[in-house]
Amino acid sequence: MAQGTIERWDIFELALKGPATGNPFRDVTFTATFTTLHRPIEVEGFYDGDGIYRVRLMPDEEGEWRYTTHSNVPALDNQTGSFLCTPPSEGNHGPVHIHNTYHFQYADGTPHFSFGTTCYAWNHQGDALEAQTLATLKDAPFNKLRMCTFPKHYTFNQNEPEHHAFETDEDGSFDFERFNPAFFQHLERCIGGLRNLNIEADLILFHPYDKWGYATMDAEVDDLYLHYIIARLAAYRNIWWSMANEFDLMKAKSMEDWDRFFKIVQTYDPYQHPRSNHNCRAFYDHGKPWVTHCSIQRSDVEHVDQWRNEYRKPVVVDECQYEGNIPNNWGNITPQEMTHRFWEGSVRGGYVGHGETYVHPDDILWWSKGGVLHGESPARIAFLREIMEAGPQIDPLSITWDLTQGGNQDYRLIYLGRHQPAYKTLRLPEDRTYTVEIIDTWEMTVTKLDGTYSGTCRVDLPGKEYVALRVRRVA
Numbered sequence: 514m515a516q517g518t519i520e521r522w523d524i525f526e527l528a529l530k531g532p533a534t535g536n537p538f539r540d541v542t543f544t545a546t547f548t549t550l551h552r553p554i555e556v557e558g559f560y561d562g563d564g565i566y567r568v569r570l571m572p573d574e575e576g577e578w579r580y581t582t583h584s585n586v587p588a589l590d591n592q593t594g595s596f597l598c599t600p601p602s603e604g605n606h607g608p609v610h611i612h613n614t615y616h617f618q619y620a621d622g623t624p625h626f627s628f629g630t631t632c633y634a635w636n637h638q639g640d641a642l643e644a645q646t647l648a649t650l651k652d653a654p655f656n657k658l659r660m661c662t663f664p665k666h667y668t669f670n671q672n673e674p675e676h677h678a679f680e681t682d683e684d685g686s687f688d689f690e691r692f693n694p695a696f697f698q699h700l701e702r703c704i705g706g707l708r709n710l711n712i713e714a715d716l717i718l719f720h721p722y723d724k725w726g727y728a729t730m731d732a733e734v735d736d737l738y739l740h741y742i743i744a745r746l747a748a749y750r751n752i753w754w755s756m757a758n759e760f761d762l763m764k765a766k767s768m769e770d771w772d773r774f775f776k777i778v779q780t781y782d783p784y785q786h787p788r789s790n791h792n793c794r795a796f797y798d799h800g801k802p803w804v805t806h807c808s809i810q811r812s813d814v815e816h817v818d819q820w821r822n823e824y825r826k827p828v829v830v831d832e833c834q835y836e837g838n839i840p841n842n843w844g845n846i847t848p849q850e851m852t853h854r855f856w857e858g859s860v861r862g863g864y865v866g867h868g869e870t871y872v873h874p875d876d877i878l879w880w881s882k883g884g885v886l887h888g889e890s891p892a893r894i895a896f897l898r899e900i901m902e903a904g905p906q907i908d909p910l911s912i913t914w915d916l917t918q919g920g921n922q923d924y925r926l927i928y929l930g931r932h933q934p935a936y937k938t939l940r941l942p943e944d945r946t947y948t949v950e951i952i953d954t955w956e957m958t959v960t961k962l963d964g965t966y967s968g969t970c971r972v973d974l975p976g977k978e979y980v981a982l983r984v985r986r987v988a
Contacts, residue, residue: 518597522620523608524748525596527580531589533564538691538741543568543584549578549598554783558589558750559583559744562694569748571784572598573607573620592907604711608750608784609702611805615827615862616906617787620750626901627829628894629657630865633758635664635883636703637674645708646883653886654895655867657713661758661833662700662742667722669839669870670881675699677725678738687726689734696744704881708751715831716773717791718742719766720758729765732773740775747782754778754786755808759793775803799824812843814854817863818909828863830854835880837870844870844880848889849955853930853979855890855897856954858920860928860981862909867894896957900926900983923986928954935976939984943968946988952981959983 519525531541543558545568558568566589572578575598582592601607607620617625630653634648650658664674676696679687681737704714718739721728730738746752756774758765771790778788789808790797799807800823807824810832820828835844836851851867858865869879869888877884901907907919907926918927922942929937941947946967951960951974962972974980 514856516594516596518599519572520599520605521575521601522571522605522750523601524575525572525578525598526567526748527569527582527592527594528561528565528567529582529589529592530564531560531566531584531586536690537566538737541566541589543582543589544584545580545582546569547572547578547580549574550574556782556783557740557744559741560692561696561698569745570744571608571748571750572700574598574765575600580973581964598628605750606711608786609713609753610785611787611827613826613906615821615908617806617827617864624902624906625656625713626898626906627657627713627827627864627897629659629713629829629831629864630655631659631832631835631866631868631880632883633659633661633717633881634670634674635881636700637664638672638882639675641882642877642882642984643703643706645885647710648711649883649885650707650899653891654898655891656711657715657753657866658707659755659758659866660703661717661720663720663723663727664725665720665722665881667881668841669876669878670937671876678727689730692738692741697742701745701749704746704751705751710748711751712752713751714749715753716746717755717758719756719760719763722758728763732770735770735774736777737939739774740781743778743781747784747786750771750784752786754782756788756790756797758791759810760790760797761795762793764796771797772801772803775801779803789829799826812854814858814861814863814865817858817861818912821909823863828858829866830858830863831866832868833858833865835868835870836890837878837880838872839870839878841870844868849979851888851890852893852897852954853926855894856928856979856981857917857930859897859901859907860909860917860926862897862907862919865890893955897954900952920984925984927982927984929974929978929980929982931978933976933978933980934974936971936973937982938969938971939966939982940969941967941984944988947984947986950983950985951975952983953977954979954981
């Protein structure tokens with residue numbers, strides 16, 4: 514008889530009591546085999562402190578599941594049981610995977626249009642500010658958030674975190690042989706908070722902005738950490754894996770290291786969550802087989818369609834600079850420019866990420882610490898998201914120096930950007946009939962033009978910047 518129920522794509526967890534002496538993180542092996550419909554899934558377990566060992570599964574099929582544990586410790590070995598997987602609740606669409614080469618889709622078939630933002634260290638700011646960040650996200654347009662596992666030491670972010678990932682010795686130095694379960698328990702609560710808002714957690718596993726030693730761990734510790742965090746977090750349906758933020762600035766890591774990290778994640782993540790690697794200057798080779806999508810830092814989003822053609826994978830411009838007013842040029846673009854880059858990248862068949870860096874008396878900048886949003890672009894991004902989700906996923910159509918458009922023969926978006934033409938000539942199929950709407954991307958208005966259009970036709974325009982057209986077939 515099943516020992517409980519869990520909904521599809523939620524987390525089943527088995528907790529067992531085992532040894533707390535020695536070094537359980539290294540000395541104890543603990544795995545489980547879960548089976549349904551004769552299909553086995555092997556899952557690594559982990560030590561969670563105080564003699565507690567856990568193993569987690571994200572069941573992806575409804576019906577009965579059975580499990581058997583395996584360990585070099587008798588108390589953890591050959592423990593068996595079962596549970597019943599029930600249908601998912603409303604809003605639970607499952608994990609995100611690649612769809613139709615260039616796009617994303619939830620496991621239940623719902624398209625995922627990625628509208629991300631960056632809050633690198635929001636999960637290291639204490640309960641009050643973290644709660645405020647989640648409250649802000651509840652009403653924000655973002656369905657993906659880039660965040661670091663390890664704390665960050667950088668301009669506008671000089672505070673010490675409440676927890677560190679490793680236990681400390683008497684002299685205050687890290688014991689890289691022992692994880693600090695409290696650190697990872699807190700991280701899980703933050704990721705769970707995002708999951709409850711249907712926001713993907715794009716988790717950055719390594720980054721260069723460090724003063725504690727996380728960026729220079731040796732290969733053995735790196736690999737131990739990857740196994741541990743996969744065992745803890747892979748069962749969260751909203752996880753994406755980002756090997757690094759600005760991987761090319763991490764001089765202690767070689768290209769062979771990055772390839773190895775990818776292979777570890779690919780091998781031990783049973784659910785194959787999205788995987789990528791974010792650059793500063795030079796791209797990681799997104800064409801490598803273990804990369805699922807391109808994670809790109811570039812301001813020239815006009816190249817999105819070229820990157821699609823080069824890598825034949827979804828292109829996510831996770832960092833196109835930030836709306837704000839700090840002295841750094843990467844952090845002081847206007848809200849109009851941020852909105853423009855979202856439209857430009859989206860119509861070219863890609864996905865664009867947001868960030869915000871407005872000066873704050875307490876250095877609470879959204880891009881690093883979260884808190885509240887102050888900018889004007891999020892409302893326009895929400896407007897764009899509504900338009901995108903109301904239509905098909907966009908592929909580029911005959912993009913030339915004079916016209917940026919995406920869609921298909923029945924639906925297309927045309928973005929005019931910073932140009933302000935009085936009219937445009939459209940070339941539509943002669944044997945089909947279309948309606949045309951003028952979209953003011955800044956004022957967030959949609960104006961349907963009178964009549965219908967076919968073949969080569971003239972469309973009169975308001976002669977202002979940041980205008981788009983939506984063309985839809987009606988016959």
